[in-house]
Amino acid sequence: MATGKTIYIAVVGVGGVGQAFLGQLAQLQQRLAKKSPPTNLTLILVRRSTKQLSSPDYKPINIGTALAELDKVTTPFPQLIVSVNYLAKAPGKVVLVDNTSDLDFATVYPLVLSKGISIVTPNKKAFSHTFSLWTRIFEAAANGSGPEGNGFVFHESSVGAGLPVLSTLNELVETGDEVIKIEGVFSGTMSFLFNSFQPVAGGGGTFAAEVKKAKDLGYTEPDPRDDLNGLDVARKLTILARIAGLPVESPTSFPVQSLIPAELKDCKSGDEFLAQLPEFDNRMDEVKAKAAKEGKVVRFVGSINVGSKEVKVGLESFDKSHPIAALKGSDNIISFYTKRYGSNPLIIQGAGAGGEVTAMGVTGDLIKVIKLLR
Numbered sequence: 001m002a003t004g005k006t007i008y009i010a011v012v013g014v015g016g017v018g019q020a021f022l023g024q025l026a027q028l029q030q031r032l033a034k035k036s037p038p039t040n041l042t043l044i045l046v047r048r049s050t051k052q053l054s055s056p057d058y059k060p061i062n063i064g065t066a067l068a069e070l071d072k073v074t075t076p077f078p079q080l081i082v083s084v085n086y087l088a089k090a091p092g093k094v095v096l097v098d099n100t101s102d103l104d105f106a107t108v109y110p111l112v113l114s115k116g117i118s119i120v121t122p123n124k125k126a127f128s129h130t131f132s133l134w135t136r137i138f139e140a141a142a143n144g145s146g147p148e149g150n151g152f153v154f155h156e157s158s159v160g161a162g163l164p165v166l167s168t169l170n171e172l173v174e175t176g177d178e179v180i181k182i183e184g185v186f187s188g189t190m191s192f193l194f195n196s197f198q199p200v201a202g203g204g205g206t207f208a209a210e211v212k213k214a215k216d217l218g219y220t221e222p223d224p225r226d227d228l229n230g231l232d233v234a235r236k237l238t239i240l241a242r243i244a245g246l247p248v249e250s251p252t253s254f255p256v257q258s259l260i261p262a263e264l265k266d267c268k269s270g271d272e273f274l275a276q277l278p279e280f281d282n283r284m285d286e287v288k289a290k291a292a293k294e295g296k297v298v299r300f301v302g303s304i305n306v307g308s309k310e311v312k313v314g315l316e317s318f319d320k321s322h323p324i325a326a327l328k329g330s331d332n333i334i335s336f337y338t339k340r341y342g343s344n345p346l347i348i349q350g351a352g353a354g355g356e357v358t359a360m361g362v363t364g365d366l367i368k369v370i371k372l373l374r
């Protein structure tokens, strides 16, 4: 059998998505090892917010026991840049998987790419921060305008989790279609919240209790206020708008409706916020009652109008027969109105949050990079 090649993998962030990713990585490792020629996926680094496990001689860390080994680590936590330099010296190509929602990490992507390290990530922060960071990332990436030898970058799960949203939009744009409008439900958390708070069939739980459930199900951001303030959706729309050709400066450069009660703006932690949220259930009950009086239901949506350069995020009421009203669970629905598709949009629908479906997008991106590194 041919010797094949080795690709070194570093995983940063081992929460809901990171752990699901490690499970999928173990399966992929086995599958690629059996191919001819084989590809050897070699895990060399696992890092969380306070601990890091790395292989001093670039020998494989066992994926199945990596988390238990990480837990046992007592050595000092190295700075990120030290770890990036360690990866840059690996005896082969490296793919860094960022399963955090950390912005500091995101800001070093251009440097990481320029060192020949590829990045796959569900983290929205880098791609929705300043337009200048976006430009620098794609100027450094080999699948942007960066030089050969630099790393590749893919971030499918940053919008619609594992749903093929970014690959579809990129293909529409790269094949010369004209994107006119993108609209829909872009948050698994918000979808779950409103589908269970005001189901079309009537009834529904209290708002704060549904927020707590969304967190327990792994749908929310590490801090659920990042969902409820509308910014998670705004970040996704910033990414989509940029791919569609609008140089949106940031997720705060267009109207975004926040569902955080003004009184809870200064809560010190997500837990403190969740503990106090039930005191404000009556406000969301009023929103629900107003929609119900018109025979409608309320949902949290977003839209990008490419022609008029308008982007907005917030609550809207929908007739009960509308496809947005009828969503289930954490489903996203994303409609692309383009010149080719005319008045019948191209629609993508399905689970938009959750560890396994999000990790699937990350693993899919890793497979793309592995093929490009051939």
Ligand SMILES: NC(=O)C1=CN([C@@H]2O[C@H](COP(=O)(O)OP(=O)(O)OC[C@H]3O[C@@H](n4cnc5c(N)ncnc54)[C@H](OP(=O)(O)O)[C@@H]3O)[C@@H](O)[C@H]2O)C=CC1
Binding pocket: 012, 013, 014, 015, 016, 017, 018, 047, 048, 049, 050, 051, 099, 100, 101, 102, 105, 122, 123, 124, 157, 158, 160, 161, 188, 218, 219, 220, 221, 222, 352, 353, 354, 355, 358
């Ligand atoms: N959950 C979902 O459904 C989806 C999530 N995403 C994105 O995936 C990413 C991960 O989400 P999720 O797994 O749910 O989040 P979790 O909170 O479950 O996990 C986050 C992980 O990142 C680690 N981490 C945080 N800061 C740092 C840091 N500075 N350095 C190293 N590690 C760090 C945490 O460490 P520790 O374990 O020590 O706390 C934890 O392991 C986020 O960017 C999110 O937006 C995207 C689509 C859907």
Ligand SMILES: N[C@@H](CC=O)C(=O)O
Binding pocket: 157, 158, 159, 160, 161, 186, 187, 188, 189, 190, 219, 220, 221, 227, 232, 352, 353, 354
């Ligand atoms: N918190 C996000 C996770 C996926 O991006 C959401 O609920 O959609």
Ligand code: NA
Binding pocket: 156, 157, 158, 159, 160, 161, 162, 163, 164, 165, 166, 361
């Ligand atoms: Na996606």
